[in-house]
Amino acid sequence: MVNKTLVNKTPLVVNSTAxxxxxxxxxxxxxxxxxxxxxxxxxxxxxxxxxxxPSDATALLRxxxxxxxxxxxxxLTSDTLGRRFRVAEHPRxxxxxxxxGPTRFAADSNLxxxxxxxxxxxxxxxxxxxxxxxxxFIGGRPWGLLTLDALDPARFDSVDMGxxxxxxxxxxxxxxxxxxxxxxxxTSEQEHERAEAYRQASAPSRREMIGASKQxxxxxxxxxxxxxSDLTVLVTGETGVGKELVASAIHALSxxxxxxxxxxNCAALPDTLVESELFGHVRGAFxxxxxxxxxxxxxxxxxxxxxxxxGELPLAVQAKLLRVLQNGQxxxxxxxxxHTVDVRLIAATxxxxxxxxxxxxxxxxxxxxxxxxxxxxxxxxxRGRDVLLLAGYFLEENRRRLGLQSLRLAADAxxxxxxxxxxGNVRELEHLIGRTALKALAAHRERPRILTLQAADFxxxxxxxxxxxxxxxxxxxxxxxxxxxxxxxxxxxxxxxLLLDALARHDQNWAxxxxxxxxxxxxxxxxxxxxxxx
Ligand SMILES: Nc1ncnc2c1ncn2[C@@H]1O[C@H](COP(=O)(O)OP(=O)(O)OP(=O)(O)O)[C@@H](O)[C@H]1O
Ligand SMILES: [Mg+2]
Numbered sequence: 001m002v003n004k005t006l007v008n009k010t011p012l013v014v015n016s017t018a019x020x021x022x023x024x025x026x027x028x029x030x031x032x033x034x035x036x037x038x039x040x041x042x043x044x045x046x047x048x049x050x051x052x053x054p055s056d057a058t059a060l061l062r063x064x065x066x067x068x069x070x071x072x073x074x075x076l077t078s079d080t081l082g083r084r085f086r087v088a089e090h091p092r093x094x095x096x097x098x099x100x101g102p103t104r105f106a107a108d109s110n111l112x113x114x115x116x117x118x119x120x121x122x123x124x125x126x127x128x129x130x131x132x133x134x135x136x137f138i139g140g141r142p143w144g145l146l147t148l149d150a151l152d153p154a155r156f157d158s159v160d161m162g163x164x165x166x167x168x169x170x171x172x173x174x175x176x177x178x179x180x181x182x183x184x185x186x187t188s189e190q191e192h193e194r195a196e197a198y199r200q201a202s203a204p205s206r207r208e209m210i211g212a213s214k215q216x217x218x219x220x221x222x223x224x225x226x227x228x229s230d231l232t233v234l235v236t237g238e239t240g241v242g243k244e245l246v247a248s249a250i251h252a253l254s255x256x257x258x259x260x261x262x263x264x265n266c267a268a269l270p271d272t273l274v275e276s277e278l279f280g281h282v283r284g285a286f287x288x289x290x291x292x293x294x295x296x297x298x299x300x301x302x303x304x305x306x307x308x309x310x311g312e313l314p315l316a317v318q319a320k321l322l323r324v325l326q327n328g329q330x331x332x333x334x335x336x337x338x339h340t341v342d343v344r345l346i347a348a349t350x351x352x353x354x355x356x357x358x359x360x361x362x363x364x365x366x367x368x369x370x371x372x373x374x375x376x377x378x379x380x381x382x383r384g385r386d387v388l389l390l391a392g393y394f395l396e397e398n399r400r401r402l403g404l405q406s407l408r409l410a411a412d413a414x415x416x417x418x419x420x421x422x423x424g425n426v427r428e429l430e431h432l433i434g435r436t437a438l439k440a441l442a443a444h445r446e447r448p449r450i451l452t453l454q455a456a457d458f459x460x461x462x463x464x465x466x467x468x469x470x471x472x473x474x475x476x477x478x479x480x481x482x483x484x485x486x487x488x489x490x491x492x493x494x495x496x497x498l499l500l501d502a503l504a505r506h507d508q509n510w511a512x513x514x515x516x517x518x519x520x521x522x523x524x525x526x527x528x529x530x531x532x533x534x
Contacts, residue, residue: 020052020163021052021160021163021166023051024048024051024052024167025048025166025167025170027044027048028044028045028048028170028174029170031044031174032173032174032177038071038178038181038182038290039072041174041177041178042060042071042072042174042178043072043074045060045072045171045174046058046059046060046072046073046074047074048167049146049148049167049171050074050075052163052167053132053148053156053159053163053164053167054150054155055075055132055148055149055150055155055156056075056119056129056149056150056151057073057074057075057076057115057118057119057120057147057148057149058073058074058075058146058147058148058149059072059073059074059076059080059115059145059146059147060072060073060144060145060146060171060175061085061093061144061145061146061147062143062144063087063097063142063143063144063145066086066087066088067084067085067086067087068084068085068087068090068093068144068145069084069085069284070083070085071144075119075120075149076115076118076119076120077118077119077120079118080115080118085114090112090114091111091112092105092109092111092112092113092114092131092133093114093133093145095111096133096134096135096145096147097135097142097145099135100135100137101134101165102132102133102134102161102164102168103132103133103134104130104131104132104156104159105130105131105132107129107130107153107154109131113129113131113149115147115149119149119151129149129150129151129152129153130149130150130151130152130153130154130155130156131147131148131149131150132147132148132149132156132159133145133146133147133148134146134164134168136168136171136172136175137172138172138175138176138179139176143172143175143176143179144175146168146171182283182290182291185290185291186291186292189291189293190294207245209242209245209246209249210386210389210390210393211383211386211389211390212385212386212389213383213384213385213386213534214529215378215382215383215384215386216383216386219246219375219377219378222375223246223249223250223253223375224253226250226373226375227249227250227251227252227253227254228253228254228255229373230344231372231373232325232344232345232346232347232369232370232371232372232373233247233250233345233346233347233372233373233374233375234310234347234348234349234353234370234371234372234373234374234375235247235346235347235348235349235375235377236348236349236350236352236353236374236375236376236377237350237376237377237378237379237425238350238379238423238425239350239424239425239427240380240424240425240426240427240428241377241378241379241380241425241426242377242425242426243308243348243349243350243377244263244306244308244348246348246375246377247261247263247306247308247346247348248261248306250304250346251303251304251306251344251346254304254344256302256303256304256344259300259302259303259304260299260300260302260303260304261300261303261304261306262296262299262300262303262304262305262306263306263308264277264278264296264305264306264307264308265308265309266307266308266309266310266311266312266313267308267309267312268309271314274313274314274317275317275320275333276289276293276295276333277295277296278295278296278297278317278320278321279295279297279320279324279330279331279332279333280292280293280294280295280297280298280332280333281293281295281332281333281334281335282332282333282334282335283334284334285332285333285334285335286333286334289333289334292332293332294332295330295332297324297330297341297343298330298341300341300343301341301342301343302342302343303343303344304343304344304345304346305343305344305345305346306346306347306348307345307346307347307348308347308348309348309349309350310347310348310349310353310370311349311350311351311353311356311362312349315361315362315363318362318363318366319363319366321366322363322365322366322369324341325345325369326369328340328341328342345370347370353367353370353371354367379422379425380422380425380426380428380429381420381421381422384528384531384533384534385418385533385534387417387418387420387422387429388409388414388417388418388508390426390429390430391409391414391417391429391433394429394430394433394434395407395408395409395433395437395453398433398434398437398438399437402437402438402441402451404441404448404449404450404451405449405450406449406450406451407437407450407451407453408450408451408452408453409452409453410452410453410454410455411503411504411505411507411508412454412455412504413453413454413455413457413458414503414504414508415455415500415501415503415504416455416458416460417429417458417460418500418533419460419496419497419500420460432458433453436453436457436458437451437453439457440453440454440457492531495527495531496531496533498517499513499517499524499527499528499531499533500533502516502517510524510525510528
């Protein structure tokens with residue numbers, strides 16, 4: 001038989017002076033309007049509780065479903081914070097929660113104490129002690145518990161009920177301030193996430209993919225084909241070739257185009273955040289996780305998730321991603337629940353992932369899962385005259401930005417651009433044109449209406465080492481000897497120079513260039529195609 005005494009049925013023993021009560025409550029009231037962290041607010045609450053009702057241990061626990069989660073403790077061993085008390089397994093807690101006011105357990109109560117062995121500095125079982133607890137209600141619903149324990153079995157004999165009730169009201173106010181702040185923070189974070197998804201989905205009209213070369217058309221065709229499917233695409237290619245643009249083109253042409261395209265730059269995330277960024281977390285999953293957060297996977301539900309720089313993902317995260325990709329089941333960090341997401345995946349990298357796998361830096365199974373449809377974006381130097389089309393596109397952008405009537409390339413500048421190897425690909429071209437236009441404009445004392453960029457303005461001729469290398473020939477069954485390779489390479493590069501020079505002399509007029517070289521037009525076209533210039 002439980003021998004318990006309800007404190008609110010014991011006669012009031014008034015031993016707290018009004019002054020003591022005020023001293024304890026006033027700082028708490030002041031705290032309500034201060035900008036404090038949850039932890040600090042709760043710590044101060046327990047501090048005041050202990051000042052008002054001297055005890056050996058106090059705790060604030062939040063009821064989370066059928067479990068009590070300690071939020072703050074004082075006088076208990078620190079591992080207590082990690083414990084989760086199932087109410088059904090702790091009859092004392094169950095009794096405390098069943099009352100509307102404070103409950104005090106008799107020293108000889110035979111109910112096991114949930115804090116047995118947890119009071120600091122006391123080893124073994126708690127022998128006799130005084131134990132008092134009060135439920136906290138928010139909006140009429142039980143929110144959690146405040147508990148007080150004393151090793152001296154008579155410590156709480158003299159508890160002043162009026163003071164305790166006053167304290168409880170303030171404790172409830174403190175807790176509800178925290179809840180309200182948290183829920184505001186959560187709402188604002190969700191708003192932010194929604195805005196981000198919206199922004200990504202409705203980003204100002206995607207940049208058009210410029211190009212007319214055979215390689216460009218082949219890429220466009222592949223994009224159109226794969227976009228219709230739900231296959232995972234691995235976009236590879238050198239830096240600056242346009243992998244990101246390809247990913248957004250795939251999404252835009254896919255049946256998911258009306259849903260968000262969510263991008264994650266795997267290289268820009270610290271290891272510790274990758275998981276939470278991708279999968280989300282629940283409140284309290286780790287320090288700093290002050291509210292639930294949806295991961296990119298959830299944000300992309302129904303749409304496309306773009307994992308940029310996927311080669312940079314830590315191995316452990318690759319394993320987790322693989323699991324999600326295999327069964328479509330997602331789990332937020334710190335949560336037991338799984339839910340299903342419908343996400344189409346596109347990944348990009350400029351690393352050679354097969355090589356990374358051989359080096360043990362990338363998981364083979366994850367690599368195979370990603371490269372269901374590999375898409376290679378060719379380097380700019382293999383796209384022939386696309387260089388000039390792209391240059392035109394960027395020139396027009398800069399013309400508009402600089403407020404010029406016309407921004408043009410001189411013939412020698414065109415030759416220089418066509419003859420350069422573009423190690424940084426389209427991005428390098430984009431930046432070079434922006435920089436060169438700005439410098440050339442600054443060199444004029446009076447602002448011209450028409451600005452023509454000369455080869456010298458680009459400063460590419462002195463980067464001799466970076467001039468275009470002979471196009472790669474198809475790998476022969478047997479590798480040619482070095483001598484053969486050099487000869488072929490030299491001839492190709494000589495042909496290219498001759499052709500580009502002739503074109504430059506005749507202002508890119510092909511018929512005139514053919515006449516100049518003593519070739520007929522058809523042969524010149526054939527040569528230009530072989531050299532990747534047409
Ligand atoms: N075909 C194209 N037409 C117009 N602009 C392009 C084209 N290809 C690339 N660009 C532009 O070139 C720049 C670089 O492209 P992007 O960022 O997609 O390259 P990337 O391959 O992802 O580079 P990195 O490997 O460095 O991440 C961007 O400003 C992009 O809009
Ligand atoms: Mg990129």
